[in-house]
Amino acid sequence: MQVGQSPQFKMFLWKTPTCSAILTCEFWVLSAAMAYTVLARKYRSQTFDDVIGQDPIAKTLRNAIKTGKVAHAYLFAGTRGVGKTTMARVLAKSLNCLAVGAPTTQPCCKCDSCVAISIGEDIDVIEIDGATNRGVDNVRELRENAIFRPARARFKIYIIDEVHMLTTEAFNALLKILEEPPSHVKFIFATTEPNKVIPTIQSRCQRFDFRNISPAKIAEQLKFVLGQEKIQYQEDLILPLAKMATGSMRDALSLLDRLISTGIEPLTAELLQEFLGQPNSEKIYNLIGQIGDSDAAGTLAAAEDLISTGLSEVQIADALIDFMRDIMVIKSAPGESDFLLLTAEQRKRTGDLAEKFDTAALIYNITALERLRWALKNSDTPRALLEATLLRFALAQHFLNVDELMSQLKGGATAAVKKKEPTSLKAKAGSQPPVTSHEPPDAGDRKPDTSKEQPPKSPVASEEQAKTQPSTGQSEISSQRKNEIVGDPAVKMVLLGLNATISSIEENPSD
């Protein structure tokens, strides 16, 4: 939080111009900053009823309490910020609430036990960070303490976060107490990497896999929080912000914290772009439009427009994947509104862009962009890589003859390219006759049984052509030459664009 930026403090500073008053006021500002509770903590769910996005788990745990079948140990698995610790605390409160005489599905949230558990400071509910207490000595200490009965509540509950970080020795020490736990002890393990928790521990726990929270649920909670905090906002802020959180409620509220700390109201989508590096949606729509129009110069200009705003190539690729996915969904399932989280205006824009693409091209573009993301992270020339891929999309109909292109690139060497593509595409590619590359795409020389789906922008037809069989009589080239060709950045780029690998390379006898 930036000191002095919230409106009420600005006013206070303005009203007190003298030196001593400013000192006092700084003290106030400082204490206000210290007292600020981040939204993720302030709006942490307190009962099973208000845990967001994990209804099946909440329901199962509620039933276990009702029927008295609470396990000795639970393993909560899921990515960060999806509510594992929150659920662990709710379960602990339900087991230990002092307002009632037995475990309850409706903890009071007011008794000493509930209040202390809510802030992670209860005497009987011990929260341990597995990342910093990972050694065997830490677990031995835990075992020694576990035999003592709880101080005031029914159970002694150990919540071990990031449990996968424990050493093997520590896991083995933990196993001993898990095999025969005292009846007053419960364990709740939380982990983002359940595969690293040894099987002998897993088999002694009841495991729950926490789902990523849907953008729709996150959006709902963001609106609720903004309402509670009495912060003005524009509607078009909510969905992009919810999507940015990628399934984590904690991340969503942290992003909102950052926006609020700018002190600017109302909160808008523009702020998201300015302060959180979210790409300007108008510029992304423009870029996709240029690709759809097969306008090479326009595509490069639109890419430059995005890069000049300070976005990284990876951020641009991410945004393109997101937007192209929306177009693909609208194209494939126009009536299914539940698949898409778009405002009416965005839906119209996306629908208009969908006219410019065919589904196969969109599928190809999305997979190529996903591969591009990884390549960009290891590239010294990410911009060139991004631009080449975008041009590849825009000029898809020109990429018809791969072996000719390869031979031009490497002065006579012909590569047989083996296509890797989704099964669904293979089936479709099989139904299409190969397009002869030496003729323009619209030469009209197609076979009469040509399927109606003949998308000029589809890379499928051209990829089919890429399955060139090496002709007989050609000799294998030296491995050094082969390495030269395979290592050539231009060849790499073509392969990346085609989502293909080289199966063999042979020298062209004509050279």
Ligand SMILES: [Zn+2]
């Ligand atoms: Zn209580």
